Amino acid sequence: MALTTAPDPTRRGPGTDRAHAEKRGPGRIRHSEGLAGYVFLSPWLIGLMGITAVPMLLSLYLSFTNYDILTPFSEAQWVGLANYERMFTADPSYWHSVRVTLTFALIAVPLKLAAALGVALLLNRAWRGVGLFRGLFYLPSLLGGSVALAIVWVNMFNRDGAFNSLLSLFGIEGKPWVNDPDWALQTLMVLAIWQFGAPMVIFLAGLKQVPTELYEAASVDGAGRFSQFRNITLPMLSPVIFFNLVLETINGFQGFTAAFVLSNGTGGPVDSTLMYTLNLYITGFTDLEMGYASAMAWVFLLAIAVITAIFFSTGRFWVHYSDGEDR
Amino acid sequence: MHPAMPPTTGAPAGRARRTAVPRRRLLRGLLAVTVAAPLMFGAAACGDDESAADPNAPIKLSIFWWGADARAKLTEDALALYTKKNPNVTFEKTWQANQGYFDKLATLTAGGNPPDLFQIDDNYLSEYAARNTTLDLTPYQESGKLDTSKFPKSLWQYGVVDGKLAGLAAGENTQGLVYNKTLLIKNNLPEPTTGMTWEQHIAWAEEVAKKTGVPGTQDPSADYKAFWVWLRQQGKDLYKGKELGFGAEDVAKWFELWKGARDRKATPTADVIHEGNSSDISKQLVVTGKSATSWVWANQMPDLKKNTKDELGVIAYPGDPSAQWARASMYWSVFKGSKHKDVAVDVINFLNNDTEAVKLLGTDRGLPSNLDLRRVVSDDTTDPAMKQSIAVEAELTEKFGESPQVPIKGHSKVKSELIKAAENAQYGRATPAQAAAQFVEACKAAIA
Numbered sequence: 001m002a003l004t005t006a007p008d009p010t011r012r013g014p015g016t017d018r019a020h021a022e023k024r025g026p027g028r029i030r031h032s033e034g035l036a037g038y039v040f041l042s043p044w045l046i047g048l049m050g051i052t053a054v055p056m057l058l059s060l061y062l063s064f065t066n067y068d069i070l071t072p073f074s075e076a077q078w079v080g081l082a083n084y085e086r087m088f089t090a091d092p093s094y095w096h097s098v099r100v101t102l103t104f105a106l107i108a109v110p111l112k113l114a115a116a117l118g119v120a121l122l123l124n125r126a127w128r129g130v131g132l133f134r135g136l137f138y139l140p141s142l143l144g145g146s147v148a149l150a151i152v153w154v155n156m157f158n159r160d161g162a163f164n165s166l167l168s169l170f171g172i173e174g175k176p177w178v179n180d181p182d183w184a185l186q187t188l189m190v191l192a193i194w195q196f197g198a199p200m201v202i203f204l205a206g207l208k209q210v211p212t213e214l215y216e217a218a219s220v221d222g223a224g225r226f227s228q229f230r231n232i233t234l235p236m237l238s239p240v241i242f243f244n245l246v247l248e249t250i251n252g253f254q255g256f257t258a259a260f261v262l263s264n265g266t267g268g269p270v271d272s273t274l275m276y277t278l279n280l281y282i283t284g285f286t287d288l289e290m291g292y293a294s295a296m297a298w299v300f301l302l303a304i305a306v307i308t309a310i311f312f313s314t315g316r317f318w319v320h321y322s323d324g325e326d327r
Numbered sequence: 328m329h330p331a332m333p334p335t336t337g338a339p340a341g342r343a344r345r346t347a348v349p350r351r352r353l354l355r356g357l358l359a360v361t362v363a364a365p366l367m368f369g370a371a372a373c374g375d376d377e378s379a380a381d382p383n384a385p386i387k388l389s390i391f392w393w394g395a396d397a398r399a400k401l402t403e404d405a406l407a408l409y410t411k412k413n414p415n416v417t418f419e420k421t422w423q424a425n426q427g428y429f430d431k432l433a434t435l436t437a438g439g440n441p442p443d444l445f446q447i448d449d450n451y452l453s454e455y456a457a458r459n460t461t462l463d464l465t466p467y468q469e470s471g472k473l474d475t476s477k478f479p480k481s482l483w484q485y486g487v488v489d490g491k492l493a494g495l496a497a498g499e500n501t502q503g504l505v506y507n508k509t510l511l512i513k514n515n516l517p518e519p520t521t522g523m524t525w526e527q528h529i530a531w532a533e534e535v536a537k538k539t540g541v542p543g544t545q546d547p548s549a550d551y552k553a554f555w556v557w558l559r560q561q562g563k564d565l566y567k568g569k570e571l572g573f574g575a576e577d578v579a580k581w582f583e584l585w586k587g588a589r590d591r592k593a594t595p596t597a598d599v600i601h602e603g604n605s606s607d608i609s610k611q612l613v614v615t616g617k618s619a620t621s622w623v624w625a626n627q628m629p630d631l632k633k634n635t636k637d638e639l640g641v642i643a644y645p646g647d648p649s650a651q652w653a654r655a656s657m658y659w660s661v662f663k664g665s666k667h668k669d670v671a672v673d674v675i676n677f678l679n680n681d682t683e684a685v686k687l688l689g690t691d692r693g694l695p696s697n698l699d700l701r702r703v704v705s706d707d708t709t710d711p712a713m714k715q716s717i718a719v720e721a722e723l724t725e726k727f728g729e730s731p732q733v734p735i736k737g738h739s740k741v742k743s744e745l746i747k748a749a750e751n752a753q754y755g756r757a758t759p760a761q762a763a764a765q766f767v768e769a770c771k772a773a774i775a
Contacts, residue, residue, distance in 0.1 A: 068458065
């Protein structure tokens, strides 16, 4: 059954091109259709303005003020760049949270992508029951940033949790993983890596697009498995890898829920799980320094923008699009 | 937030190709609506009608508190009783768990839409009072509309911030050392008693650990309320005016005391201590069986009891009990911009001084503040854990000292910094002196 459903990528090519061509001429859409379009969009537009754009601008303003959430907005006191200055020069816990977040993203994101790609390669074969496995591997990421999952994680990695019971079967003495400042962050990383389902599905879709003739031709030329992977799969997959990398990096930087739940909202033990966003939350809502928290949020936004821009500028050296004439 | 392209970017292309004036107008109109809509909502939220002068006009009072289902049930019953006696007043009730309560309250306040009447604790009372969010209740107290004549003086005084009565105690409470009675009896160990010195307590805990294998006491070095009592016994305090009431050398001494206890194995290991530092009552070590003693508030006894089959006992913290005081377990405060201030104050008065209401509420928010009614409630109560807690509080009340001032702005940060510093020492990442110095440094920044 799986054999018959395997798509033929060569047939798909021209079809996609036609779709592109049609999309490129929006001027041809009839006027009344355009109007209907805007009407249908308006709830979204209003939402964008009201829930995203306006609050964002307000927070930009607040980042230059000494504002705590309890006083009226109009009493926010203009302090110029003082919040930014404090962040960069006088707040050790700020830099600590930057370090924690970078460590987390630098380790967890590549491992998560590697796991996603590895499993996608395994599940790209046509064997019995593969659909079931695809579903099972995807399941954890459906649970996403759920609180329930984080609670399960805490209980699994306690000193007397399931993980240590498992270790003790092999005569290994466990650790209080989530309550040990040397290990709490690593436990969070494992949780993040385990949720590799979403990038895996995207990798699977990408793998299906690689033309099978390429492999046939390569094997005729005597290329081995590894060589095929290196010279065909990876280059053909590079746009998908790029996409996943950008998305997962942004996700990684924004990790909040698990750290919040695991540490009871404190970032403990001893600040070992004080992720940037958690620090931001504590600053704004517990310490009531909303102006300072806004400044932190804007630096965060800029940092992510810069990192994404770096990805895009280096992307042209390693991301290959098969339909080159299209770009 | 995904960097989705706003669909409007597709529009200019079409506009350039066709001179579609209506479309341009439409776009402009949409833009105007999207910009104006939030402003309009904002304006509506800030609207401030003066309340009608008619005393019988229907009034809807919003009220917000944290707590569990049981508290919600009791409070709703008490409020229903108020409505029965004052049919023109109804309530818009909102309640939720402690976690996230203050985030929500702050957000509501920021939106200019806080509840008329809200529950608050001493972690935040100063923060709100300092920002002029709470109504000064002093005039009501002076005119007798808010009756505190039956309150212990130090109890209502613990709601005074900068000379203004910012909140009225909803109940009385004090620090309590809860221990596992069953474990001690089974092992023929003596029960701890009020008035033991800190050194005696630790020696006792060491003895318990040796005999039972369960560490005798939770290490409370990260616990501000234990630190606070200890400080007061040294003639210091947590705060003096707008300053810290202690120095780095005091903190170092405190951390040393507990380092000694850990070295003697009187307390659990650092990771277990960290578990117990959680504010979650079901994780307190005395109920999870990981320690024979927990440092809590005396009114948490019944909640603790629900989480264990063992018999529990409660006494004062070690040292001279006069360092403890009649603490407001929580307060009721009125929003300064409320349209129905007088009614809100009347509701607070009702919840504290009406016999029926107080009997309904029982000891859920601590012992009733009104001493006459406290006697009535304590005669009525059947819950043994609560009876015990009342008895201890009654015994201690005579030994209580003066109330300290309500914690100042920045207190929540001070609390979290203490946890961080103490854990640094517990995990052996810093010496007590280093951790103490860091802590004082961070506190000074927090309260500046």
